[in-house]
Amino acid sequence: MATVLPVYPTTRRNVExxxxxxxxxIAGGxxxxxxxxxxxxxxPNLLAYAGGLGGLAVLLHLLLRWRAKHADPLLLPVATLLNGLGLxxxxxxxxxLDTTSASRQFLWSALGIVAAGVVLAFVRDHRVLRRYTWTAAVAGLVLLLLPLVPGLGRTINGARIWIGLGPFxxxxxxxxxxxxxxxxxxxxxxxxxxxxxxGRKVLFLQLPRARDLGPILLAWVASIGILVLQRDLGTSLLFFGLFVAVLYVSTERVSWIVLGLLMxxxxxxxxxxxxxxxxxxxxxxxxxxxxxxxxxSAYQLVQGLYGMANGGLIGTGLGEGRPQTVPYANSDFIYSSLGEELGLVGLFAVLVLYVVLVERGLRTAIGVRDGFGKLLAAGLAFSVTLQVFVVVGGVTRVIPLTGLTMPFLAAGGSSLVSNWIVVALLLRVSDLARRPAAEVRNGPEGDTGVTQAVRIP
Structure with missing residues (x-):
């Protein structure tokens, strides 16, 4: 009888x-x-910014060597490059404009990378998070409702999605x-x-039972509630799309996608x-x-379109354009700012970075051995996908503007910190996905889901 030897994937930490x-x-250049x-x-501040960002990224890399040596080697470099280009x-x-937004963004970048390190250090196994399913639901609901608290919530640009903590x-x-x-x-x-x-089959759709429609109905009502109470079109689209995407990955039923689109x-x-x-x-x-x-009312959108048109194929060059003429050029419209100075080629290069980030997240979902990890990785990857689509679609006039921020690029601390946490969770799940089966212990629920090692390149 032939002996089947397990396949041990390389960690590729040196490549990372x-x-x-x-x-x-690249960012420093x-x-x-x-x-x-x-x-x-x-x-004169080049070494401070480039050295600071590089030092923090290298520290996170060393933490991966210690705590998650099998984690995906591309997630951290792609996130670092996107963060650096945004800065x-x-x-x-x-x-x-003679402002100091970059210094604040650098501080938020440092906080985001530190938050990612804390997640990696203390969440040793992503399956532990399954114990807190309903706790996470309550926490998410509370976070969504916080901007509606009198005296705490703030209305900015017509949307009540912010909370104020002193000057922040x-x-x-x-x-x-x-x-x-x-x-x-x-x-x-x-x-x-x-x-x-x-459920029963109607025409070409396998429709779920009425009582099984409860979760998607609640997600639909919640998204509409956000839209009505907080006047936030982008967040409502993001949450509803996230739920429908994870629901499809879980069930593999096209009927859920059709129902979600209809609703x-x-x-x-x-x-x-x-x-x-x-x-x-x-x-x-x-x-x-x-x-x-x-x-x-359309001045911002029109100026952004004119800026991207001025950039053409290869852009005006960094420092040669006039992106500052667009309102909120460093946040809502940072994608059009990049388009003016880096051109269509630069915009496609940025999109490729997001494609790599999402692809590695979905590859992690395919490779991980437990159902919870699959859905978590897929959900986090889809959240980035939806956010990028909504922002780029709004700026390029494919869909109406929604007010979301471009992950890692746009100025804004809350978005930057949360997306670094998303990367940390994907790294944690990918560590278990790429780890040889012989090294995988049963998780908190006692189910690994496989009997042999799987190589994830």
């Missing part, structure tokens, strides 16, 4: 380190180009998406059989016909170049 250093080198273009000299563009706009403001919905991803994964891994194996379409039509702020967004989307809108 080289890629992290390359990411910092871009920072230097901005200084040379605008001032004719290398910025460069925010710094470039600071130079034009924070968007709790960014952390809520992580809590809800944990809840969706924990709930659906238990109830997926009832959702996928029961979202009904909600969108209702909002577009009855809510003034949604009507305004739709009007801006459909008619941005009318004389009234071009200089009024």
């Amino acid at each position: 380190l080289l890629l992290v250093l390359l990411a910092v080198l 871009a920072w230097a180009v901005v200084g040379l273009t605008l001032d004719g000299a290398v910025p 460069v563009m925010i710094h470039r706009i600071d130079q034009a 403001s924070f968007q709790p919905g960014e952390l809520a998406k992580i809590c809800l991803a944990v809840f969706f994964a924990g709930y659906l891994v238990v109830h997926r059989d009832a959702l996928s194996l029961t 979202f379409s009904a909600a969108a039509v209702f909002a577009a016909t009855t809510m003034s702020h949604v009507q305004a967004r739709v009007d801006i989307w459909l008619n941005p170049f009318t004389a009234e809108n071009r200089t009024g």
Whole structure:
């Protein structure tokens, strides 16, 4: 009888380190180009920013060597590069507007990387999170409702999605998406059989039973509630899309996707016909170049489109464009700012980085051995996908503007910290996914789901 030897995947931590250093080198080089273009000299703060970001990323890399040596080697370098490019563009706009947003963004970057390290250090096995399914649901709901608390919530640009803590403001919905991803994964891994194996077939759709529609109905009502109470179109789309995506991954039933699209379409039509702020967004989307809108409500969108058109194929070059003419150029419209100075080629390069990030998350979902980990990794990867689609779609006029921020790139501490936590959780799940089966112990629920090792490249 032939002896079958287990396949032990390489950890590729050295590759990760080289890629992290390359990411910092690219970001540092871009920072230097901005200084040379605008001032004719290398910025004196180059070493502080590049060294600080690189040092923190290397420390997180060393923590992975210690606590998660089998983790995916591409997630950290891609996140570092996106974070670094965001800092460069925010710094470039600071130079034009004489502001200091880049220094605040660097502090948030440091806090985000530290938060990722804390997650990796204390969450030794992602399956432990399954114990807190309903706790995560309550925490997510509380975080979503915090902006509605009188005296705590703040209304910024028409949306009440912020809370104020002294001079600082924070968007709790960014952390809520992580809590809800944990809840969706924990709930659906238990109830997926009832959702996928029961119900009657109508035409080409396998429709679920009425009582099994409860979860998706609650998600639908919650998304509409966010839209009505907080006037936040983007967050409602993100949460509902996240739930439907994880539901499909869990059940593999197209009927859930169809039902989700029908319910979202009904909600969108209702909002577009009855809510003034949604009507305004739709009007801006459909008619941005009318004389009234071009200089009024659609000014931001039109200026962003003009900026990307000015960038053309290869861009004007870092420091050579005028991205500062777009309102909120370093946050809501940072993608159009990059498009003006890096061109279509640069925008596609940035999108490729997001594709790699999401692809590694989905590969982790495929490779991990437990159902909860599969749904958690898939949910976190889909959350990044939906957020990028909503932002890029709004800026390029594919869909109406929604107000979400571009992960890792846009100025804003809450988004940056939460996305670094997302990366940390994906790293933790990928560590178990790439680990040889012989080294995998039964988790808190006592189920690993496999009997032999699987190589995840």
